[in-house]
Amino acid sequence: MRTATRVLKYELHNVLRSKAVLVYTVLLFLLTDVLFRFGGDGARVVISLLNVVLLLVPLVSVVFGTMYVYAAREFTELLLAQPVSRGSLFAGLYLGLALPLAGAFLAGVGLPFAIHARPDAALWGPLAMLLTAGLLLTLVFTAVAMLLATRFDDRAKGLGGAILIWVACAVLYDGLILLLITMLRNYPLERPVLALTLLNPIDLGRVLLLLQFDTAALMGYTGAVFEKFFGTSTGRMAVLGVLLVQATVPLLLASRVFRRKDF
């Protein structure tokens, strides 16, 4: 554990010095700030940020994460030559990646809200959900990055895989769902579609946020099925749980590969 903290400390230094995380923070901050200056009230800004959280956060997490692990390759090899357990080294690497990114997201989006938003009870729910979704997506996609970068020694393959996974989750997956719905329109599809949604972290994040804003639309017949599942607090907890599982599984896989890897 101690070694893990030490590795983490070093990695934090390293990541923060690389300025990429700083740029990410400033970018998010400026974006949110500008939305406030042009758009006005907090609720609208949250809606506008929806696509940022659902697209930009996973993209940055998975691409930056993969690059980061590749860049840390020599350092990793060096440390492995020392009496350091692979487990704590892996934990240090992951946290050193995920924590700064998560912090950058929270600071970049949260600060403008602290500055501009008028305290309004109706805003807290959506804002909290936005931040939670962004946080969990960061955890999921950095875990995926860890898996890719440890699994493939070839950087091109790893980065290609990262972008592919992002495109699949952000765009293709929804296309497939739509195709499925259109092809099987004669069948009651609410539940299968619900199950499919649970498999894609970006869709999960989207639905969580959706229920904060577009409840009126979702209250139609089909929407009622979705609302019944996602809208209740147990449903919401379940979704957060699934997102955590989606972060844990690739992480465990990556850790397994990392332990057995012949560097």
Next chain:
Amino acid sequence: MTTARLASRLVGGLLLAAPALAAQSSVVVDPAGPVRTVSEALGRVTPGGRITIRAGVYTEPVIRVAIPVTIIGDSGAVFTGGDHEIFLVTADNVTLRGLTLRGGEHSFMEDRAAVRFDSVANCVIEDSRLEGTFFGIYLARSRGCRVSRNVVRGSAAVEMTSGNAIHLFHSSDITIDGNRVAGHRDGIYLEFAERARVFDNESTDNLRYGLHFMFSHECEYGNNRFERNGAGVAVMYTRHVYMHGNTFGDNWGPSAYGLLLKEIRDSRIIGNIFRQNTVGIYLEGSARNEVLGNTFEGNGWAVRVLANAEGNTFAGNTFRRNAFDVATNSRSNVSTFRENYWDRYEGYDLDRDGYGDVPYHPVRLFSLLVAQNEPALILLRSFFVDMLDAAERVMPVLTPQLLQDERPLMREPA
């Protein structure tokens, strides 16, 4: 004791001692007084007289008001119902004021109302409170009446065993204003009611419709609030309706509409606010209606126009934060949209005349997809769907091209 007081005591004593004297123009009903029931008071009062009801709880058989009279309740004058109606008014020029009417068992055989006006003219019921009644105020075959500032609170649980708060049947020239009704089947129900004027009412939390009317021509509705009703407001089989300044809000559900228009003709819907409804306005088989200067905000579907609605005009409306602006079920649509403000409009205004230079197509591809396959709704706000919409906007294939706003407003109308 002064002489005057002594005299008044004596007179009072005389009156007490001789209750069966000739009809009086003013009678007081008091649980502890000489006249203890309204039915009895009605036997003593002269036509056009006045009955005052002191505080107390009155349980009587049906009170039949068959002469013109004014009945005024002190605060705390409570009438309880049971398996019968409380007031049955069959004379013209009757006024009921300040009464509290409580309870009434539901019936499957009759529309049992707390107060029923049957075939009368110029009746008034005002400042009264109805609690837990089956039907509240019922006007049948009446004209020129006024229902004002009443509070009608029901505790309806299912449609089968609940009645309407204010019910008009075959009546004309009725004014309904300043009432607050809640918890019934329909808040205000007008059937064959012509030239009704419905103003400043609040109809909320009813099981079915906040306001429901059928075959009620030439009516006017203004400044009412209809909120959280099971299915919103329904206007059916009617012509020449004028609705203005009303608020339709928070009507949620699979078949909930802010305003449902079915077979409505030549009507005007002006300056209303539709907020947070599953569907703001739903038009079916309606023709030549004008929808002007309304605000649609945060609805699931702001406007749903079926292809069998013809010649309707939507102008000067504001569409803001709706999941879908307009939905329809066909590529050929004959309603006109012009000079509305759409918050999704992405066009430009080079000549700076305040109107966008490229038309706006309010029907998104995705809204068609959802209309055909409801589960697709789960993809709302998905990046993929946004891309599809953008592609469709550039090269329209599936969405109705005629349904467009040629001159969308660049700014919200003031």
